[in-house]
Amino acid sequence: MRAIAKQERRATPELEPQRRYKMVTENVNVYYGDVCAVKDLTMKFPEKSVTALIGPSGCGKTTYLRCLNRMHDMTPNARVEGRVLLDDADLYDKSIDPIYHRRKVGMVFQKPNPFPTMSIYDNVVAGVKLNGVRNRAILDEIVEDCLNLAYLWDEVRDILRKPALELSGGQQQRLCIARALAIQPEVLLMDEPASALDPIATQKIEETIQELKKDYCIIIVTHNMQQAVRCSDYTGFMYMGKLIEHGETKQVFERPTDKLTAKYVQGQFG
Amino acid sequence: MPKRWIQRDEKPRRWLLSERIFKYATAAAGAYVLAVILVMALQLGFESAPIWEEEGAEFIFGTDWNSVPGRESYGALPYVLGTLITSALALALGFPLSIGIAMLVMIMPKRLGRPLGYLVDLIEAVPSVVFGLWGLFVFRLYFRDYVEKPLHDTFGDSIYLFGGTPFGLDILTASIILAIMIIPTISSISREVMSAVPQQQKEAAYMLGSTTFEMFRMAIFPYSKAGLLGAAMLGLGRAVGETMAVTMLIGNATGANAMVSSLFDAGQTMPSIIANEFLEASPVGLHTPALIGIGLILLGVGLSINVAAHFLVGRMVKVNEGPVH
Amino acid sequence: MSHENRQQKRAEIRAMFKSNVRRRLWVDKIMVGAVVVCALVAIIPLVWILGTAVYSGLPALSWAFLTEEPGAVGAGLISIGPAIQGTIILIGLSSILGLPVGILGGIYLAEFGGGGWLARQIRFFMDVFIQVPSIVLGIFAFLAVVLILGHFSVWAGGFALSLIMFPIVARATEEAIRMVPWTYREAGAALGLSKMAITLRIVLSQAKKGIITGVLLSVSRVGGETAPLIMTVVGSSVFFEDMDTPMDALPLRIWRFSLQPYDEARIAGWGAAFTLLLIIFAIHLGVRYFFMQEHGGKGLRGVLHLGRKVR
Ligand SMILES: Nc1ncnc2c1ncn2[C@@H]1O[C@H](COP(=O)(O)OP(=O)(O)OP(=O)(O)O)[C@@H](O)[C@H]1O
Ligand SMILES: [Mg+2]
Numbered sequence: 001m002r003a004i005a006k007q008e009r010r011a012t013p014e015l016e017p018q019r020r021y022k023m024v025t026e027n028v029n030v031y032y033g034d035v036c037a038v039k040d041l042t043m044k045f046p047e048k049s050v051t052a053l054i055g056p057s058g059c060g061k062t063t064y065l066r067c068l069n070r071m072h073d074m075t076p077n078a079r080v081e082g083r084v085l086l087d088d089a090d091l092y093d094k095s096i097d098p099i100y101h102r103r104k105v106g107m108v109f110q111k112p113n114p115f116p117t118m119s120i121y122d123n124v125v126a127g128v129k130l131n132g133v134r135n136r137a138i139l140d141e142i143v144e145d146c147l148n149l150a151y152l153w154d155e156v157r158d159i160l161r162k163p164a165l166e167l168s169g170g171q172q173q174r175l176c177i178a179r180a181l182a183i184q185p186e187v188l189l190m191d192e193p194a195s196a197l198d199p200i201a202t203q204k205i206e207e208t209i210q211e212l213k214k215d216y217c218i219i220i221v222t223h224n225m226q227q228a229v230r231c232s233d234y235t236g237f238m239y240m241g242k243l244i245e246h247g248e249t250k251q252v253f254e255r256p257t258d259k260l261t262a263k264y265v266q267g268q269f270g
Numbered sequence: 271m272p273k274r275w276i277q278r279d280e281k282p283r284r285w286l287l288s289e290r291i292f293k294y295a296t297a298a299a300g301a302y303v304l305a306v307i308l309v310m311a312l313q314l315g316f317e318s319a320p321i322w323e324e325e326g327a328e329f330i331f332g333t334d335w336n337s338v339p340g341r342e343s344y345g346a347l348p349y350v351l352g353t354l355i356t357s358a359l360a361l362a363l364g365f366p367l368s369i370g371i372a373m374l375v376m377i378m379p380k381r382l383g384r385p386l387g388y389l390v391d392l393i394e395a396v397p398s399v400v401f402g403l404w405g406l407f408v409f410r411l412y413f414r415d416y417v418e419k420p421l422h423d424t425f426g427d428s429i430y431l432f433g434g435t436p437f438g439l440d441i442l443t444a445s446i447i448l449a450i451m452i453i454p455t456i457s458s459i460s461r462e463v464m465s466a467v468p469q470q471q472k473e474a475a476y477m478l479g480s481t482t483f484e485m486f487r488m489a490i491f492p493y494s495k496a497g498l499l500g501a502a503m504l505g506l507g508r509a510v511g512e513t514m515a516v517t518m519l520i521g522n523a524t525g526a527n528a529m530v531s532s533l534f535d536a537g538q539t540m541p542s543i544i545a546n547e548f549l550e551a552s553p554v555g556l557h558t559p560a561l562i563g564i565g566l567i568l569l570g571v572g573l574s575i576n577v578a579a580h581f582l583v584g585r586m587v588k589v590n591e592g593p594v595h
Numbered sequence: 596m597s598h599e600n601r602q603q604k605r606a607e608i609r610a611m612f613k614s615n616v617r618r619r620l621w622v623d624k625i626m627v628g629a630v631v632v633c634a635l636v637a638i639i640p641l642v643w644i645l646g647t648a649v650y651s652g653l654p655a656l657s658w659a660f661l662t663e664e665p666g667a668v669g670a671g672l673i674s675i676g677p678a679i680q681g682t683i684i685l686i687g688l689s690s691i692l693g694l695p696v697g698i699l700g701g702i703y704l705a706e707f708g709g710g711g712w713l714a715r716q717i718r719f720f721m722d723v724f725i726q727v728p729s730i731v732l733g734i735f736a737f738l739a740v741v742l743i744l745g746h747f748s749v750w751a752g753g754f755a756l757s758l759i760m761f762p763i764v765a766r767a768t769e770e771a772i773r774m775v776p777w778t779y780r781e782a783g784a785a786l787g788l789s790k791m792a793i794t795l796r797i798v799l800s801q802a803k804k805g806i807i808t809g810v811l812l813s814v815s816r817v818g819g820e821t822a823p824l825i826m827t828v829v830g831s832s833v834f835f836e837d838m839d840t841p842m843d844a845l846p847l848r849i850w851r852f853s854l855q856p857y858d859e860a861r862i863a864g865w866g867a868a869f870t871l872l873l874i875i876f877a878i879h880l881g882v883r884y885f886f887m888q889e890h891g892g893k894g895l896r897g898v899l900h901l902g903r904k905v906r
Contacts, residue, residue: 071473076380097620103479103612113470117492126488127478132613142608176474183478184609214598215605292791293707299699300708300717303724303762310735317738370633377627386634388883393641395879397819399846400868403853404644407861450640457637481623504726511728513822514846518853541730541822548734548826565734569727576726580719 022047022217023068023187028082030063030072037063039241041082045187045234050209050218052232052249054225056264060241061221062110065189068219069105070098086187103131106185108193110221112172114164114179121160123175127183142182149211150178151204170196177205181212188212190220194227206231225265229253237261311569318563321556329563335525337547337557344560346540348528350567353539355530356441356516357509360448364509365502367449368456375461377482387461394454402518405447410519413446414438418534434534439521442533447519448509456505463497463583464490496582503579511572513541522546540568645872652869655862661870665832665848665863673863677834678848679870682818684835685828685844688753689817693760694810700761701768701806706794718769721762732758733823741827749838752828756820760813767809771802808882815878819871821846845871 023045030038038060045051053061063072070091072078084091091101114123124143133139143160147153152174156167164175173196180188190209194202209218209231222228228235229249236246237258245252245261256262321329325344332345371390375383418436425432434440467490475489491498521536528538538546544561551557663674700717708714736755741747775798783793799806821844824830829841830851845867852864 069477071476074469074473074476097481097616099479099481099620100616102477103616107477109470109473109477111470113468113474115471115474115489115492117495126475127480128612130478130480130484130619131611132615133608133611138608138611145604179474180477184605184612211598211601215602289789289791292794296699296703296707297713299696300703300714300765302696302700303717303721303765306735306758307720307724309739310731313735313738314731367633367637370630371637374630374634377630386638389638389641392876392879393637395815395819395875396641396644397821397846397871397875399819399821399849399853400644400648400872403849403864403868404640404647406853407864408643408647409640450637453637481619483623483626484619507726511726511730513728513730514850518850541728544730544734545822545825548737549829562734562738565731569731572726572728572731573723576723580722 020047021045022087023219024083024085025064025067026083026085028064028067028080028084030060030067031079031081032063032075033077037241038067041238041241041243043236043243043246045217045219047217048213048215049233050213050220050231051234051236052228053219053221053236053238054223054228054264055238055244057223059238061238062191063241064238065107065191065219065221068187068189069102069107071107073098103127103183104185105187105189106180106183107189108173108177108180108191110191110195112169112176112196114167114172114175116163116165118164119161120156120164120167120175123164124178124182126179131183143178146178146181147175149181149208150174151201151208152178170198170201173197174201174205177208185216187217187219190218192221192223194222194224202227225253225267237264239264311566314562314566314569318559318566321559321563324556325560329560330567333526333529335528337551337555339552339555342556344556344563345525346560346564346567348523348525348530349538349540349543349564350571351530352441352520352528352537353510353541353568353571356445356448356520356537356539357506359441359445360452360509361502361506363446364449364452364505365456368453368501368505369460369498371453371457372461372464373486375457376464387458390454390457392454393450394458398451398512398514399518401447401451402515405443405515405519409447410438410443413443418442422534430531431533434532436534437521437536439519439536440534441520441530441537444516444520444537444539447515448512451512451515452505452509455508456501459501459504459583460494460498463494463501466497467493500579500581500583503575503582507572507575507579510575511541511568513545517542517545540564540571544568648865648869648872651862651865652867652872655866656869660863660866664834673852673859675845675848675863675867675870677831677843678845678867680835681828681831681843681847682845682871682874684749684842685752685756685824686814686818688749689756689760690810690814692753693757693813694764696757697761697764697809697813698768698806700765701772702794702799704765704769705772706790706798718766721765724758725762725766728822729755729759729820730822730825733826736823737826744839746839747827747829747841749828749835749840749842752824752842752844755823755827756817759820759823760817763813763816764806764809767812768802768806771805771809772798774805775801811878811882815875815882818875818878819846821850845874 021044025041025043028038028041029036041064053065055061066072067080067084068091072080080092086101086104089096089101091098115126118126121143124146125139128139128142144153147156152171155171164172167175173193177190177193194205197205206227209220212218220232232249234247235249235252237244237252237260239260245256245258247257252261253265256265321344325332329344329346330350331347332343333347334343334345335348336343371386375387378386414436418438421432422434422436471489471493472485475485478488480488516539520538520542522542523536523538524543527536530537544564547557548561551561660674661679662676664676665674700721704714704718708717732755736751736758740751740754744750779797779801780793783797788796824844824847828844828847830847831841831843835842849864849867849871852860852867
C-alpha cells in the first residue's frame, strides 16, 4: 500500500512552480462500461511547453488525451470522472457547452480523418468558417500558413480543390494537423502525429512543434522515444491506465525514478 | 465469396448426382426472379399490344379516357402525371420529416432513440388499406375543414393551386397520406446510412468546435449524401407503386378531368385507375389492354426509379470502402 | 516570418474569430427543436391511426363479427369471418408457393453463387423486384393464371402474393446463412458429409432463426396486401368453397367496407382493420423479441428496406 502511495506522490511532481499551467487534470478516471481504462490520473501541463505521453500500447494514452477536449462525450459507453481544468475553468462544468473549450483545444487523431468529400482547402478552413471568418483573402492566408506548418503546402498547392480522399495516408495525416492548427487553438493534442510519416516529414513536423511551442501548450502521444526526447520538455510515462512517472524529459529518460519507467525507456519491456 | 469447397476424392456416385441436382435446383430457384421479370415484362407488353397499336403515342400523351364501346379512346397522360405529381409532393413533404426523425434517433440517447426508431418501423407494417381507411374516415374530414377550406377561402381566387372545390378527396390529401406512408421507409434507410458514417468523422467535426447540427452538416450529410439520395429514391419508388390508400383518397377522376389543375381537385394515378377499373373492364374491346398498358408504364417507371436508387446506395457503400475511415 | 510576427498574426486571426458561439448554440437548439417537431409530426399520424383503430375497431369486435359470414347490409350484423379465413388461406398458399423458391434461392446466393456474375444479377434483380408495385404483380397473376384457367381463383391470389414473398425470403435466407460461421461447414465436411447434407442439416438449422424472421416479416407484408388481390381473388361474401372460385380477404373486405356509405360499414371497416393490425403487429412483435435480438437487430432490416445491407 505504502509503495503505491509513494509512487503516486512521485507521479505528480510540481514542475517548475513559477510556471503557469495551461491544463490541469485532477484525479481523472475513465471507464469504458465497467472497465477502468485511466485510473486516478493527476497531471499538469505548463503553457508554452511540450509534454510527451509515452507508454506501451493499450495503456490508455489515447483515452486520457480524449478527456482533454471532451471527446468521450461521443463514445457511447465511456464515462469520465474527476476534474479537467483549462485556464482554471472546469471542462466538465455542466453549465458550459463543450464547444467553448473545444475551439481552444485542437486535436490530431491517431488515425487520419479528413472529411473525404471536402476539398483539401475546405478541410483546412472547415473550423475557421465555423468561427465566422468568411473573408476569402484571410482564409487563403490561413490555408497557406497552416499547410506550411504541416509541411504539406508544397505537395498540394496546385491541387487545393481536389477532394481530400485522393491524398495518401501520410498526406492525410498532415492535412489533419493543418486542420487542427487552422482553428488557432491554445492547446494542441497530438495522438501519434508522425505514425504515418516518412523521416523527413516527421522532422518537419517536429520543427513545427518546436515553433508552435513558443505559443501553445502541446501534448503529444508517441511511441517513438527519440521523438519524445527530441521535441518534448516534459514526459509522462503511463502504464495500465496509471501515470507512473512524470517529469522533465531529460530526467525521465536519463534518471528515471521508477523501475518500470527505466525498463520502458531502455526498451526492455514486456 | 465463400471459400472453395473442400473437395473429397472418393465421393460415392449417388452423392455426386444428388449433389448436382441440388445445386441446379437452388440455381433455378435463384434464377426464378429473372424469369419472372422477363415473362412479366413480355406478357404485359404482349397483352397491351392492341392499345399501343390503336393509340400509339396518343396512349401516353392523350388525355381522353372513354370506355364506352364504339367511342373508345384511351390516353394515360393524366394518370402518369397524377402519379408523378402525388409522388413528388409526397417526397417533398416526407423527405425532410424522415431525415428529421433519423437525426432525432441519432442524437437521442440510445435508450430513447431505439423505441422511437421502432415506433417508426411499425408505421411501415401498417397495411396501405388501413392508411386509406384512416384517411377516408378521419384525416380527410379534419383536413378539409381546418386546412383546405381556409386556404381555399383565402387564396382560392388568387393562387391557382388552391382553386377547385375542397372536398378532402384530392391530390393534396392523397399526397399527404403517401408522405406519411413513405416516411418510415426513408427514415429507416437514412438512419442506417447516416449511422454508417464512421465515428472518426463525427469526432473530427466536434474537435473543430462544431455544434451537433454543424456536425451533421460537416461530417454526416456530405458523407452519406448518395445514400440519402438513394433512400429518397426508394421512398419515391414506394410512393409511385402505392395503390390502395391513394385509390381511396384521390377522388378518382378520369380522363381530362383527372388532369391536375389544383391541389384541391380530384385526380387519378396509374395504380388507382387500375384498381378502380380492372374488374369492370370488358374482356373484349381495348379497356383491359389499356389498363395493362398502364401497368407496363408503371412497371417501367418503378423499375427505373429503383435501379437508380440501388446504384446510389451502392455508391455510398463504395465511399465507405475508400481509404478514409 | 519571425516568431513575434507569427504570434501577432495568430492573435489577429483569433481576434477575427467571432464570439458567435451563443448564436450557433441557439441555431443548434432551433434545429434540434425542428427535428423534434418533424418527429412529432410524423409520429402523430401513427398514434392517431392506431388510436382510431382501437377506439373505433374494438367495439365492433365480437365472436360473431369474427366468425360469421357478412349478411346483407342493413340486415343487422356485418361479419368478417370469410375474410379472416381467406387471409389465412392466402398466407398459407403463398407460403407454399413462395417459400421453397425463396429459401432455395437464398441458399444459391449464399452457398453456390458467391460473387459470380449470375449471383450478382440475381441479387440485384431480387432487390429491384422487392420494390415492384404490387398491383403490377396482380396484373401479372391475372394474365398468367386467371386468363389461362379462365376464371378468378384462389390460386391466382396465392401466386401473386408468393411473388411478393419469395425475394424477401431469399434475401433474408442469404443473409442468415452468411452469418453461420464457416467452421460449422468445415466440421460437417470433416465428418464426410456431402455439401447438400451440410447445407440442409447443419447450415440451415444454424440459420433457422434468421430465415424464420424473414418468413414472418414477409408473411406480415403479404397479409396486408390488397392491390394484387383485386384482380385475382376478387372478394366474396361467403366462406371458402374451393380453389377455383373467388374468395374474400381481410384487406379486400376493408376496402369494400370503405366504399359503402353506411355507418355500419364504417364501424365494421375499423373492426376489420383492427383485426388485421392485431395479426400483423403480433407477427412483428414476435419477430422483434424472439428473433431479431439474436442478430443484434441488424442485417434483416436492411434486407427488407433496401434489399441490401448498407453497412
Ligand atoms: N471504445 C472503447 N470501448 C471499450 N474499451 C476501449 C475503448 N477504447 C479503448 N478501450 C480500451 O481502453 C484501453 C486503453 O486504450 P487506448 O486506446 O487509450 O490505448 P493507447 O494507450 O492509446 O494505445 P495505443 O498506443 O495502441 O494507441 C485499452 O485496453 C482498450 O482496450
Ligand atoms: Mg492510442
